[in-house]
Amino acid sequence: MTNNLILRINGMEVKAREGMTILEAARSAGVFIPTLCYCPGLTSEGACRICLVKIEEKKKLHPACRTPVEDGMVVITDDAEIDRVRRVTLELILSNHDFNCLLCPKSGACRLQALVNRIGFDEKRLNRLKWVARDLPIDTSNPFFDFNPNKCVQCGICIxxxxxxxxxxxINMAYRGYQLKVSTFGDKPFKESVCVSCGECVERCPVGALIPKNTQHPTREVKTTCAYCGIGCGLYLGVRGDAIVKARGDHSNPVNRGELCVRGRFGYHFVHSPDRLSSPLVRAYDPLERTLHGINGAAAALGKPVTRPLVKQQGEFVEISWEQAIKYLSSTLVHYKGDQFAGLSSAKCTNEENYLFQKFVRAVMGTNNVDHCARL
Ligand code: SF4
Ligand code: SF4
Ligand code: SF4
Structure with missing residues (x-):
């Protein structure tokens, strides 16, 4: 697409495409305009009024995130009047904000905190504006994230x-005036709503209102592919010490473009689970059946005496190596054919591995009893 409009921003000539907003044109030219409710990839609402700018020959200030560029437009993004208006707007947002930043998990990555540092506020005026701080209950019902409405700045990004x-x-806005808040349908806890816990809203919330449970900040990130299903979403795993503490989508990955489902975003705890199987387990049959199904033979084939613990005894699984497991399986499967056998594959395998598995079940085992955990 060609640049077909020319405007001036702070005296600098800027080329823009038709349909761009002032904010997009300014950012493409390296001009900073502060924002709070703006989020790339979402429609702009102009709700926070932090990005107000002046346009020559127009009386009012205009939100840069919603105002389309025009050829010949002259825009001022920064002067004493704009600064004063932004400061008062910020003070109004802060006036009922529970900003105990030291204890807030978002501290250091909070957009409101960054705005306060950049724009500043008048303490006396803020104290006059302050009304009774909100003390709404925190919704901790979702297993993966919490919602603290007292920290919400009502930017609408989550919605x-x-x-x-x-x-x-x-979710949507509910109630009016001072009671306005983000709410599920019927103001039910998140867990009882239609929320699918994907965490996309949590990822984009600019403040500490929507926060993953047990937040820990990673010290480094590792680029990888989600192991949960065959789609293969790109993600970054945040690591602290030798533990994974966070996952976020990879925006450069063409498969998911930065989005993740609940498993990819919050399901990484299995990696460190003490219940995780790290070697194959064998559950064999009762002593009578053992002979029938050749377990003694399997053990013998492994060069082990039959007294070796290859059998599930009194409800206990026995750990063996991969080599032993594969030998055991190949010697056991010869005793089954057709509908005596069924195979269940995994979404964690690649398409190719799943193809081979169904081929094995159909062509070698002679049955169509094959399914996949993603259908369950
Ligand atoms: S949301 Fe931001 S401004 Fe508010 S308490 Fe947390 S870190 Fe501070
Ligand atoms: S977690 Fe996902 S489904 Fe639930 S409210 Fe947020 S964006 Fe919507
Ligand atoms: S919960 Fe976060 S994203 Fe949603 S409106 Fe409040 S501040 Fe904005």
Whole structure:
């Protein structure tokens, strides 16, 4: 697409495409305009009024995130009047914000905190504006994240994310005036709503209102592919010490473009689970059946005396090596044919591995009894 409009921003000539907003044109030219409710990839609402700019020959200030560029437009993004208006706007947002930053998990990555550092506020005026701080209950019902409405700045990013990216529309603004807040349908806890716990809203919330449970900040990130299913979403695993503490989508990955489902975003705890199987386990049969199904033969084939613990005894699994497991399986499977056998494959395998598995079940085992955990 060609640049076909020319405007001036802070005296600098800027080329822009038709349909761009002032904010997009300014950012493409390296001009910073502060924002709070703006989020790339979502429709702009102009709700926070932090990005107000001046346009020559127009009386009012205009939100840069919603105002389309025009050829010949002259824009000022920064002067004493704009600064004063932004400061008062910020003070209004802060006036009922529970900003105990030291204890807030978002501290250091919070957009409101960054705005306060950049724009500043008048303490006396803020104290006059302050009304009774909100003390709404924190919704901890979701197993993966908490919602603290007292820290919400009502930017609407979560609502637009759920509607425009996820397509679930689980949340919206409810009530009016001072009571306005983000709410599920019927103001039910998140767990009782249609929310699918994908965490896309949590990822985009600019403040500490939507926060993953047990937040820990990673010290480094590792780029990888989600191991949960064959789609293969790209993600970054945040690591602290030798533990995974966070996952976020890889925006450069063409498969998921930065989005993740609940498993990819919050399901990494299995990696460190003490219950995780790290070697194959054998559960054999009762002593009578053992002879029938050749377990003694299997053990003998491994060069082990039959007294070796290859059998599930009194409800206990026995750990063996992969080599032993494969030998055991190949010697055991010869005793089954057709509908005596069924195979269940895994979404964690690649398409090719699943193809080979169904081929094995159909062509070698002679049955169509084959299925996949993603269908369950
Ligand atoms: S949301 Fe931001 S401004 Fe508010 S308490 Fe947390 S870190 Fe501080
Ligand atoms: S977690 Fe996902 S489904 Fe639930 S409210 Fe947020 S964006 Fe919507
Ligand atoms: S919960 Fe977060 S994203 Fe949603 S409106 Fe409040 S501050 Fe914005």
């Amino acid at each position: 637009r994310t759920c509607r425009e990216i996820v397509g679930v529309d689980a």
